[in-house]
Amino acid sequence: xxxxxxxxxLQSIVVLLAMSVLVFVGVYAVGNxxxxxxxxxxxxxxxxRAIAALGLDKPLWAQYWSFLSGVAHGDLGRSFVxxxxxxxxxxxxxxxxxxxxxxxxVIAIVLGIPLGLWAGLRPNGIAGRSIMAGSxxxxxxxxxxxxxxxxxxxxxxxGWLPSNGRxxxxxxxxxxxxxxxxxxxxxxxxMPATNLALFNLALLIRLTRAGAHEALLQDYVKFARAKGxxxxxxxxxxxxxxxxxxxxxxxxxxxxxxxxxAIVTESVFAWPGMGKLLIDSIGVLDRPVIVAYLLVIxxxxxxxxxxxxxxxxxxxxxxxxxxxxx
Amino acid sequence: MSAAGPTPATPLPAARGGAAPQSPFMRIVADxxxxxxxxxxxxxxxxxLVLALFAPxxxxxxxxxLAQLDVMDSRLPPGSAAPxxxxxxxxxxxxxxxxxxxxxxGLRISIGVGIAATVLALVLGLAMGLTAAYVGGRVETLIxxxxxxxxxxxxxxxxxxLIAVLGQGTGKVIAALVTVQWAYYARTVRGAALVEKRKxxxxxxxxxxxxxxxIVFKHLLPNCMxxxxxxxxxxxxxxxxxxxxxxFLGLGLPITEPSLGLLIAxxxxxxxxxxxxxxxxxxxxxxxxxxxxxLVADQLRDVLNPRxxx
Numbered sequence: 001x002x003x004x005x006x007x008x009x010l011q012s013i014v015v016l017l018a019m020s021v022l023v024f025v026g027v028y029a030v031g032n033x034x035x036x037x038x039x040x041x042x043x044x045x046x047x048x049r050a051i052a053a054l055g056l057d058k059p060l061w062a063q064y065w066s067f068l069s070g071v072a073h074g075d076l077g078r079s080f081v082x083x084x085x086x087x088x089x090x091x092x093x094x095x096x097x098x099x100x101x102x103x104x105x106v107i108a109i110v111l112g113i114p115l116g117l118w119a120g121l122r123p124n125g126i127a128g129r130s131i132m133a134g135s136x137x138x139x140x141x142x143x144x145x146x147x148x149x150x151x152x153x154x155x156x157x158x159g160w161l162p163s164n165g166r167x168x169x170x171x172x173x174x175x176x177x178x179x180x181x182x183x184x185x186x187x188x189x190x191m192p193a194t195n196l197a198l199f200n201l202a203l204l205i206r207l208t209r210a211g212a213h214e215a216l217l218q219d220y221v222k223f224a225r226a227k228g229x230x231x232x233x234x235x236x237x238x239x240x241x242x243x244x245x246x247x248x249x250x251x252x253x254x255x256x257x258x259x260x261x262a263i264v265t266e267s268v269f270a271w272p273g274m275g276k277l278l279i280d281s282i283g284v285l286d287r288p289v290i291v292a293y294l295l296v297i298x299x300x301x302x303x304x305x306x307x308x309x310x311x312x313x314x315x316x317x318x319x320x321x322x323x324x325x326x
Numbered sequence: 327m328s329a330a331g332p333t334p335a336t337p338l339p340a341a342r343g344g345a346a347p348q349s350p351f352m353r354i355v356a357d358x359x360x361x362x363x364x365x366x367x368x369x370x371x372x373x374x375l376v377l378a379l380f381a382p383x384x385x386x387x388x389x390x391x392l393a394q395l396d397v398m399d400s401r402l403p404p405g406s407a408a409p410x411x412x413x414x415x416x417x418x419x420x421x422x423x424x425x426x427x428x429x430x431x432g433l434r435i436s437i438g439v440g441i442a443a444t445v446l447a448l449v450l451g452l453a454m455g456l457t458a459a460y461v462g463g464r465v466e467t468l469i470x471x472x473x474x475x476x477x478x479x480x481x482x483x484x485x486x487x488l489i490a491v492l493g494q495g496t497g498k499v500i501a502a503l504v505t506v507q508w509a510y511y512a513r514t515v516r517g518a519a520l521v522e523k524r525k526x527x528x529x530x531x532x533x534x535x536x537x538x539x540x541i542v543f544k545h546l547l548p549n550c551m552x553x554x555x556x557x558x559x560x561x562x563x564x565x566x567x568x569x570x571x572x573x574f575l576g577l578g579l580p581i582t583e584p585s586l587g588l589l590i591a592x593x594x595x596x597x598x599x600x601x602x603x604x605x606x607x608x609x610x611x612x613x614x615x616x617x618x619x620x621l622v623a624d625q626l627r628d629v630l631n632p633r634x635x636x
Contacts, residue, residue, distance in 0.1 A: 015475065023487065136624075140616045142567050144574045145590055145609040152602050163598065253478075260480030267575055279575055282490045290490055297483065305478055 001313075005306070012302040016295065020071075023294050024064050067291070076295065077288030081281075086292035090274055094296075095176045096166060097273035100265065101258040103180065103189055104196035109251065112201045116208025121235070123213060131205060138202025143261060147195045147268035154191060162188050164270035192269040196262060200254050207250055211243030218242075245312070252308035256301050357629040367621025374615050378433040385427035390584075404603050417603040419592055425603060428589055429611045436585040437615065439496065440566035443503035447565075448558050450504060451511020456550070458512065459519035460542055470516065473509040481506045485568055489577045499578050503565050514557050518550040552630040559623035563616045570612055586612045 058066070067077060076087040119128040155163035166188055169177040179185030215221060216239065224234045263275030270276070274293060281289040359365055377384065404417040404425075416425035454473075458466040476484065488502040522528060523546070531545045572578030573587030574594075581588065586608045593604025 023491070136620065137617070140563070140613065140620050142570055142609070142612055142616070144571055145605075145612065148590065148594060148597060148605050148609070152597055152606070156598060156600055156602075256478075257480040260483040263482060263486065264571055264575065278486065279577070282486070282577060294487060298479075301479060 112204025120212025364625030455515030
């Protein structure tokens with residue numbers, strides 16, 4: 001296990017370095033941020049001073065090198081636009097994104113697994129069929145459009161929920177600002193979280209249904225029934241525990257996807273998270289923020305994938321980590 | 327996986343009513359139409375494709391001919407009378423465009439971009455996947471590692487990075503979609519090719535000393551196609567949805583190529599004042615397109631899956 005984790009960490013550093021080069025070179029090629037940042041009225045001297053101040057006059061490799069040595073000191077560069085640390089900007093917005101993604105995951109799990117079980121146990125009932133039809137819709141609906149429609153119904157027509165922002169936040173553990181502890185914050189959180197949850201809800205329903213459907217035909221279920229166990233126990237203990245392994249894996253892997261898709265939901269609901277920051281930064285070519293966002297997100301992904309692999313081997317003793325390709 | 331690829335004659339299931347043996351193609355058609363939901367999806371898709379293809383002929387208005395637009399008509403609700411005696415069935419947008427016409431033209435652009443990206447990604451993915459499976463060794467490891475790493479990131483994120491790197495424009499959006507999607511094809515075709523490679527007809531082809539290119543293109547490739555067709559169908563829908571999302575975020579197609587995503591984004595600012603139709607109807611068109619493609623793909627998956635043959 002330890003060897004596996006060490007090997008994976010080393011590989012992760014290589015992936016991170018490769019990503020940083022690709023992104024750095026790529027983002028450099030986009031255009032000249034000077035045109036956006038310096039007013040057209042500025043004279044040549046001002047321009048040159050600004051270019052030198054931002055370090056844009058050095059050759060590309062030198063810029064990358066100073067960036068890398070900065071990274072080693074935990075400094076991912078300064079935002080051209082906000083004139084503060086790019087990493088600081090991103091970390092400042094991370095709690096909002098994490099809260100949104102976690103809430104969405106909770107909604108997907110709390111609704112998805114019971115609905116999927118229901119559909120799996122009664123595949124031919126009306127409820128089961130409607131649940132499955134609904135899940136196809138969940139896959140097909142474009143996230144951003146559903147968000148707009150939620151705003152249209154609940155904010156504009158009914159006037160129940162606010163359409164943008166985080167609302168009132170309180171500090172969790174004294175440091176992390178969260179919305180879900182205040183009524184106002186919860187009202188702001190409900191729609192974006194539901195919107196973000198939809199795809200995973202559909203996925204969990206289908207996964208749980210397929211698992212339950214298959215498990216019910218297995219000998220151990222027949223045996224449990226033959227022992228005279230109650231239906232509740234057969235489903236709750238025998239079936240559920242066996243189908244939980246793939247479900248937990250998917251939940252883990254999907255968490256990364258949620259953070260990715262939060263970009264869209266955050267833009268629709270003006271949720272002040274990392275994704276919104278990325279979109280705004282791409283718009284104004286705020287290079288250090290784009291590069292820092294990508295490095296942070298790649299790191300988050302690598303950590304999630306590692307955790308899922310480890311968790312997988314804990315849940316299913318038949319899988320040994322040496323078999324899992326790093 | 328014991329059955330041969332579905333395109334060469336698989337042992338026919340006792341054909342309906344013990345009829346004479348059908349050709350594989352006829353069997354696939356017969357299986358496909360046996361599901362009413364799939365027929366519904368196919369019919370809907372056919373209508374959408376016709377609308378997209380003939381948009382200039384059937385649209386009440388050319389929404390991009392400025393001479394036909396009148397700002398006085400902007401943001402009219404659905405059903406309003408148009409100055410030329412017609413009706414704006416789905417209302418008008420902020421520049422006085424007929425939404426129905428804008429949607430027909432938007433469908434054309436969205437579907438066009440989706441199909442172009444899918445075809446290019448299919449070709450690239452096929453080439454990479456077949457190379458990996460046929461050559462093996464280090465080449466295979468390298469290609470499949472890239473695929474693994476890429477597939478562990480959400481598509482939207484990769485597309486956004488690429489747009490950030492490449493800049494905007496139709497060609498660049500297609501390039502981003504291709505880069506996102508080739509990995510799915512590469513993984514699928516490699517899996518199929520590894521299975522096919524061990525079969526006797528491949529051995530026979532090698533024994534006949536056929537050239538590698540002939541073996542790959544005439545023997546291996548056709549037998550790897552069924553799963554690719556299914557993946558490609560699903561990916562057209564995914565490409566259309568992804569392009570719409572990028573365009574909605576303002577990082578997709580330019581304003582001169584108004585896809586459905588751009589139309590929806592246009593209406594976003596008017597949604598809060600109750601003018602729902604500018605965003606609502608393009609969204610419905612997008613939804614119908616994606617649902618119909620997914621329904622067809624679902625049935626294709628069942629029909630083309632040798633393991634499910636009844």
